[in-house]
Amino acid sequence: MDNLDNTLKSSIKDEIDDVSKYNKTKAETDTTEDGISPSIKAEIERNFDSEIKIENPKLSIQSLKAWFSGKLALKGINLDVKENCVTALIGPSGCGKTTLLRCINRMHDLTPNATADGKIILDDLNIYDKQSDPVLIKRRMGMVFQKPNPFPTMSIYDNVAAGLKLNGIKDKNLIKDIVHDSLKGAALWEEVKNDLDKPGISLSGGQQQRLCIARALAMQPEILLMDEPTSALDPIASSKIEELMNDLKKNLTVIIVTHNMQQAARVSDYTAFMYLGELIEFGPTDQIFKYPKKELTERYISGKFG
């Protein structure tokens, strides 16, 4: 290849150098092996940190192990959940997503022969501390399940008010206000405001699920746990729940288990991929779905195994 410098007239070369000096800084003109300037490369790499650090997490899961009849189902999970964000748990069936969710609100304890070890710190409280009261913990965390499960014999109003009454609230006006706010919060008020006395099970599947969300919201939880909340719903009802999640996160922290990759990509801010009881990768959803760090994550979200 020609040595171009030798062939350039000095005046022209000087002029080119002169122009270049103004066009680019030194950091920009230096390039690495792949031809990308170090300053820009550093910028890019900063955006791809594999070890994501959540500052002041609402919930911090530390070395969590869980067993069913002596069989290890969760193998030391470490995961921080950011406040006022939606965190999605994804992974194939049996990977431990629901177990993790049930450990978070201590429902795992209720399963016969099920045990757990490790720490789950909610704000400053270790919910697995012997001093911790599981009832109080559950009160701080609402849960919505796969299938809508309104109390079948109760009206729409009573479904939402049930938790309040069970907790000893007797002020009818207060209950009325909370029911109203909860149904509004669950984007159901406009659809049921004239039918509050009708049975909860008279609603459509999507409405029933939002009723269950309203029931959870009535207890004013700090965290909402959602276990495949739209898997039994049609696309329109599902999209309403997804829109709702986006609204709910303004006031609380949402953790959702989903098998629907697109749903996780749409609704969540952070995604955790689990496989065989281990947390394989955790990061901002955008990163997980566009540039996963781990081959296993890539293969799962791309549908190359399931």
Added chain:
Amino acid sequence: MVRLLDLGLTKVSSIIFDMASLAENTVSKAIKSYMEDDTSTKNQIFESSAKLRFLQDEVSELCIELIARFQPVATDLRYIKSCMELSYVFSRFGRYAYDIITVLEILGPLELCDKSSVMRMSKLVLEMMDLGISALRLRDNSILAKIYEMEEMVDLLYRKSTRESSQIVIANNYSDNRCNISTALILKYLERICDHACYIADSVNYIETGMASPRR
């Protein structure tokens, strides 16, 4: 079991590599025609350019369909995005080839002109195209640094040749405005082809690493 998405990706890949071969041949043919002062290839080059444009639309449609039907993620998504960009790049190659032959048609014959600067730059540019397409075919990041290095060389050569052709008149040599104009235009087209060859390298890098290259 083959994923349905893979069937679509295979089809897109096949069109992309057809476009790559056609684009390379078209640019080579245009440069050769310019060197040999041969305008008889104009129709072929025009047809190839039109075909590349048509294939670009086809790739675009297919990619949109794959996104709509399969909601691809990760490498699949990056590959599809890159294919849309690559199809544009190959379509541009066709257009620049057509521009080159058009210059010859409008300003030619140019057999007495000094074509050495175009000759020199076209060798580099054709090699860059070839390297870019090889990197894409092999998904080989190691070639990319060479392409970027060559781009700097082409840029320098472009500036040098343009300045020289506008400033330096060598006594007793054949001089004709048509030579200077055609040289300047063709050097510009080659410089653009060079940039687009770098876009191929950028795409390979993006597919493999997920990192977007800085805009040039």
